[in-house]
């Protein structure tokens with residue numbers, strides 16, 4: 224439900240802009256922080272706590288968890304602003320990497336014990352969380368996961384291996400999708416909270432995504448003993464819980480992409496008016512103007528569809544199809560925008576770690592994460608043919 228008003232949103236946006244421009248970006252510059260730095264969990268927590276202190280971190284959470292129940296629509300606006308600021312640490316500001324975005328609607332099924340020990344510390348920026356579904360042999364085909372949780376009295380014994388888990392590098396706890404009943408397919412999957420310092424848990428960092436960011440890792444579970452009190456919802460409801468989370472999450476990835484593409488577009492506008500070739504700014508060439516026109520049009524389309532879907536989510540409507548449409552269109556369109564930004568910037572645009580070059584690599588990833596473009600098309604086709 225939307226508890227925020229337009230005035231609230233305007234003042235939060237202004238405060239957030241001030242923090243990003245006057246504090247975070249100058250801090251990054253003074254510390255020489257770059258996209259591919261390996262940041263420690265403790266360092267990440269200092270950013271989370273500062274964001275919490277300023278009232279941004281966890282705004283989307285219900286009042287009981289210290290949030291204001293910010294609507295999906297308003298959250299999209301803030302996420303877009305944060306990504307468009309160009310701050311390198313931007314995914315930490317609203318908790319995308321380990322924070323409230325990872326727990327999101329899981330609070331709806333959490334018990335008082337889970338809220339006290341996991342949700343509240345994550346909401347306060349004291350603990351980091353990650354969401355672990357994917358395995359080496361189970362990506363798009365998520366119900367084929369093999370990680371097993373076997374009941375042993377008041378505990379589960381968990382064994383398995385999760386692959387490419389965002390924010391595991393900063394996390395203290397993982398929401399792990401496990402098979403509790405192998406005969407029931409999707410209805411035999413359960414979501415269990417696992418402390419990452421429990422005996423038998425280890426992380427490996429054998430790869431880096433093309434962005435070079437140190438955020439993802441594999442998590443190995445070797446006979447890890449977890450209290451049954453850590454089961455989220457009912458046994459066998461894990462896949463439904465995950466899908467409910469994934470639908471809104473797909474939508475909430477969109478403003479991150481739009482913000483990055485917007486930054487690349489704004490930089491392109493500036494660059495095109497400043498860069499001089501053949502006796503004047505390159506913005507006087509129609510070829511450049513058309514690229515800028517396509518970029519502006521693409522952004523407008525992306526913003527419009529995300530806004531419409533976010534309003535549906537705020538009305539409590541099922542956004543499975545619309546979220547898939549947004550994730551598909553926005554990830555592909557924003558990548559095209561970044562590609563044009565690289566083109567307009569010439570050699571500057573292909574220089575490693577220039578913001579436009581980074582946006583291009585980062586936006587490419589989004590066509591894979593949280594369901595590939597093909598999987599989004601499958602979801603949309605299923606809905607329209609139903």
Ligand SMILES: Cc1cc2nc3c(=O)[nH]c(=O)nc-3n(C[C@H](O)[C@H](O)[C@H](O)COP(=O)(O)OP(=O)(O)OC[C@H]3O[C@@H](n4cnc5c(N)ncnc54)[C@H](O)[C@@H]3O)c2cc1C
Nearest residue numbers: 354355356357362363387388389432592593594595597598
């Ligand atoms: C940076 C990054 C962060 C990630 N973070 C997380 C995380 O936090 N938690 C988590 O659980 N997972 C995470 N993942 C995993 C991500 O969700 C998977 O990569 C994604 O679901 C696709 O699975 P896959 O990579 O195994 O590709 P595959 O499923 O092997 O797909 C390979 C190709 O086949 C296509 N394909 C597969 N099935 C079909 C089909 N039915 N119809 C048409 N085409 C199909 C795909 O679209 C793709 O083009 C992350 C991945 C990356 C790269």
